[in-house]
Amino acid sequence: MACSIAPGKVILFGEHFVVKGKPAIGAAVNVYAKACAGPGRGVVESRQLGLLLDLDSGRVLDKGLLRVYQELSSRIGLTKDFHVIIDSEIPMAAGMGSSAAVAVSTAHALAALKGLDPDKKLIWEVSFEAEKVYHVKPSGIDNTLSTYGGVLYYQGGEFKRVEVKWPDDIYLLIVDSGVKRSTGQVVEDVLRRYEKYHRVMSGIYDAAGALVEEALKALERGDFARLGELMDINHGLLVSLGVSTPLLDSLIWAVREAGALGAKICGAGRGGVIIAIVDEAKLPKVLDKISQQGRKPMVARIDSEGVRRS
Ligand code: MEV
Numbered sequence: 256m257a258c259s260i261a262p263g264k265v266i267l268f269g270e271h272f273v274v275k276g277k278p279a280i281g282a283a284v285n286v287y288a289k290a291c292a293g294p295g296r297g298v299v300e301s302r303q304l305g306l307l308l309d310l311d312s313g314r315v316l317d318k319g320l321l322r323v324y325q326e327l328s329s330r331i332g333l334t335k336d337f338h339v340i341i342d343s344e345i346p347m348a349a350g351m352g353s354s355a356a357v358a359v360s361t362a363h364a365l366a367a368l369k370g371l372d373p374d375k376k377l378i379w380e381v382s383f384e385a386e387k388v389y390h391v392k393p394s395g396i397d398n399t400l401s402t403y404g405g406v407l408y409y410q411g412g413e414f415k416r417v418e419v420k421w422p423d424d425i426y427l428l429i430v431d432s433g434v435k436r437s438t439g440q441v442v443e444d445v446l447r448r449y450e451k452y453h454r455v456m457s458g459i460y461d462a463a464g465a466l467v468e469e470a471l472k473a474l475e476r477g478d479f480a481r482l483g484e485l486m487d488i489n490h491g492l493l494v495s496l497g498v499s500t501p502l503l504d505s506l507i508w509a510v511r512e513a514g515a516l517g518a519k520i521c522g523a524g525r526g527g528v529i530i531a532i533v534d535e536a537k538l539p540k541v542l543d544k545i546s547q548q549g550r551k552p553m554v555a556r557i558d559s560e561g562v563r564r565s
Contacts, residue, residue: 295338350522390439404561434526483516498524
């Protein structure tokens with residue numbers, strides 16, 4: 256039996272804009288998808304969702320995982336004699352890269368079952384093919400973060416690790432709105448708006464690119480007050496793309512009013528999670544405000560390793 260874990264992610268800055276080649280900054284976080292592969296008959300199942308793939312009967316409930324199998328079959332000669340069980344603690348369809356982490360951990364566990372010490376480049380390539388099945392124009396940021404971990408500055412398929420000394424008294428909060436949505440659908444709607452108002456939108460996209468450069472400097476300097484303000488601006492730009500909702504805005508305003516340094520949608524939007532950075536002194540008030548809204552925030556830490564055997 257070979258088990259692998261792969262982290263979920265948050266996008267600190269630049270989601271959506273990254274699909275059109277602007278930079279983004281994301282962080283892998285300590286919330287994981289785990290895949291365990293053993294001998295079997297070409298089946299992948301999930302503890303949360305049940306059967307996802309059965310090659311013998313041709314039942315394909317997750318086309319991305321079928322692609323993972325096909326890619327590994329042509330690249331490393333994977334045969335159909337496996338059984339994979341996935342157990343994921345990453346909220347699904349919520350902006351935390353759950354589908355990417357599932358593809359990454361499954362590819363890693365299957366390659367390990369084949370006796371390989373899986374090369375991260377192979378896992379990245381295979382999981383990117385799966386991401387293409389989930390939505391037409393993935394930037395690749397989700398599977399990159401899940402594969403390599405850390406805080407990454409990402410642009411046009413290239414990434415660079417950002418050395419961040421994240422202070423112990425600054426918290427990264429993640430609050431799930433509980434609303435599920437399809438990343439692919441939201442990305443398509445945003446691209447449609449981009450085409451329809453091209454002149455207006457290209458200015459907004461340029462501003463998003465400049466914002467990410469400022470955020471990178473603030474992160475490297477450890478200036479979290481500035482980073483928070485930049486998060487607020489980033490949220491404003493995402494609102495202009497049409498991906499916020501009254502519920503997401505109300506969560507964001509709740510944490511801001513309770514003293515968060517900044518807050519924004521994370522990932523595709525229209526539902527899913529919001530993220531905030533919060534100073535220790537303000538944490539009790541922010542947590543109180545969130546629980547008054549009936550939510551339980553996650554307090555996350557950066558995962559700096561990415562996918563690995565577990
Ligand atoms: C999804 O986590 C982030 C988006 O920018 C889509 C992508 O980058 O592929 C919305």
